[in-house]
Amino acid sequence: MTAANNQASRYDPAFANELYSIENGHYIKQCMQCGLCVVTCPARHLMDLQPRKYFKAIQAGDRDRVLKANTPWLCTSCNLCTVRCPRGIPIIDVMHGMKLYLAQKQGVKSAPGALFSKTFFDVMLKRGRQWEAWLTQMYFLKAGPSAIKDALKMMDVAQPMVLKRRLPLAPAKTIKGKSQLKKIYEKAAALAKEGH
């Protein structure tokens, strides 16, 4: 029964239980696979596993698929799925919990999508608001040589955006009271460490 043993690892309750124990993870258990989240999700066409299948893979304890999926990193927190879920699963919170879990588990560099989120956040914290041109440059530099190739491929998108001032090259103004923003962040980070 080697086949059985191989397959049984897919339905690995230990891995499922590990994910159920992360913040808001227990909600994943009550997904009934209706698919309403998928039909409302604006980013579904970009996800390797759409939310319904992602939850199913977690319930099945399918470690490989869950760890490889870009699903939580593409979640834009638009809240549509959460509003519609008939089982009352706070999907964006679950996705947030998954991001944290994956970043801690895999490291920011290797988790797909984690690096972009981290860079986004760092730029934001530094100036108090987003500076898209800087963000893209930072992201592609951090991501390494292969990513720079990807970046060059996207020049046809970037150029018109610059012309239409959607991607300003000049730095945006820093906000007033930046130091307070930093304090807020530090407080939140401290609370998170305590496990709140």
Added chain:
Amino acid sequence: MTKKQAVYFCTGCGLGEALDIPALVKVAKSEFKIQDVKEHPFLCGPEGVALIKKDIEAGVNTVSIAACSERVCYDVFNFGPSIIVERIPLRERVAWVQEPGDEDTNMMAEDYVRMGLSRAKVTELPEPFLVENPSKTILVVGGGLAGMTAALEAAKAGYDVVLVEKEAQLGGWAGKVYKLPPLVEPFTDLAENNIPALAKAIEDNPRIKVYTGATMESIAGGPGVFNAKIKHGGGTAEEKVGAIVLATGARPYDPKKLTYLGYGKTNVVTHAEVEEMAKNGKLKEVKRVAFIQCAGSRDPEHLPYCSAACCVETLKQAVYLKEFNPDAQVYIFYKDIRATGKYEYFYKAVQQTGAVFIKTEIPGVQVLEDGGKLAVAGKDIILGEDVTIGDLDLVVLANGMQTNAAFGEEVVLEDAEAEAAAAKEEEAAVKLDQIIKSNMLNLVYRQGPEMPALKYGFPDSHFICFPYETRRTGIYAAGVVRATMQVPAAIEDATGAALKAIQCVEAVARGEAVHPRSGDISYPEFNMNRCTQCKRCTEECPFGAINEDEKANPLPERTRCRRCGTCMGACPERIISFKNYSVPMIGGMAKSIEVPEEEEEKPRILIFACENDAIPALDMAGIGRMKYSAWVRVIPLRCLGSLNLVWISDAMSSGIDGVMLLGCRHGEDYQCHFIKGSELAEIRLSKVSETLDRLGLESERCRFHQVSIMDYYRIPKLIEDFVAKIDELGPNPMKGF
């Protein structure tokens, strides 16, 4: 009773503007010699009603009201049991569906007045059929959850109950389980098995007489006068009862037929076996378990239907496993989880225990032996790949349930079959009811000893309108014998059936019909002098209300009758009639229609419409101000089953150009309130073509349509199509003879 007639025309609701009322008054005065004819602009208002009441005080006892449909204002125009009220529906069936002020519109209205008054002329006041000392005791057959609930509910409402259980103890299947699924809000926690408490309550209740270890030897008579013989302790007890609740339950589907799902292998068990294990504490060692749902159910090779309870049973047993062993891991292979209603909360709660649900195809899963343990292999259709769950201690098959009414030989009425075979040669035969000798009631009925079934052996009822009813008046099926259902549904069902039984005994005591003609006191009377013992009435009665003696004379059991008139339509000698509904009466209405000469080019079409669905549909077409042909005249029938062919041949010979029948849908999803009425009418219509040929007429002049109340928007189209056909065929050559 000498009739003193009066006719009232209402001119409200646009009737006065649309119709030439003086012309209608003339019809009543000159053709029907009724002098008491009045008009009122608002007849259903207090003044109008007062006007009628004043005349009644002055001696009028037959009131014809030419106004709105008989389906509205029936309470306003109810002047007590001693006054005959005839409604002439000029509003919904003439004024609102025709061009106002038109010559044809007024001819139509005149014909409705003629039909109404000719009916008023011959109708009589019905008198109730009262049986001597009707029993109000309720017999409950089956002492399971549904039976005990029905018995307790009836006793609580103040009725004596006789409860018959075949086992030595009350309880049935639900009595044998470890715990029950959630029964109260929030529907997340299992309920303790309260069946022993229920049994105790029954024993303590002085109104309930319990026979355990007993079966029904025979049940004769009818509602109010059932004579039930109970086989009990080697002897026979007799009880006189008024109504019966049939709650004989269901049994699990035979797992021996489930070898394709591994039954027979060690540790492959059924739900019932898990209950046993739970009670004996044997679930403690069980760690890894797989449930296979729909084991036999929703499978054309086994039980084609959903057994309704197994999903919740599986969820419940998944909770058992966690209760006995918190480390237990449960896998559930399912097609769809049908935890309906508030059981959705229970499903959610069980998901929270960490049970893994695998959507798959069943059959299509395999149960394999895996080195002393078991494995289940199948396809996970959500992840789209094969999956095998191994290392299992136990595989549970959620085998469905089968009604106890489905076990036994099918009844074959010998003479009926021989006759049917003979009948086939000349005409389409009426399909006989499927009756299975399940040994539950052993009725002494001409049509067979048990409840007729429609599908899968479940006792049949009108599913939409009367779910608790069966095709035998006064016998109400409840719980899983009637349909597969979950525990709360069975409790609700039993309560409903108890209420129906109470309504029945009360109606019988007043001499009234039960549904659907609730409160009707008329009943069919047989003029036995002219009976030819043809047995059509005894065979065609949808409710088995007519027994036969050895010479094949019909022996009507009046309290079983639902007053549909199917016997009246069946009788070739026309010896069956009601006081207020008879073959000559409807025939007279048809003949009262004035048929214009051929050269006037005004054809006449007669519609016989069922009162239950077709008439409401016609009225709705009227309320919607839909227009249809002015050639049609509608006669309502209690049920199309009461259609006597003589009406069609009479109408044709008096020059009517076409006859249309509007009845309920029949067949597997029948909608007929009297089960077989519209089907019988269509069969009879197929015979009428012969008669028409004899008259030298085309058989296309008669047409049958199945309509439901929702089809009101189709009515004008149906009528226009038929009118076009009649135009094509040309006028009836019998006109003017």
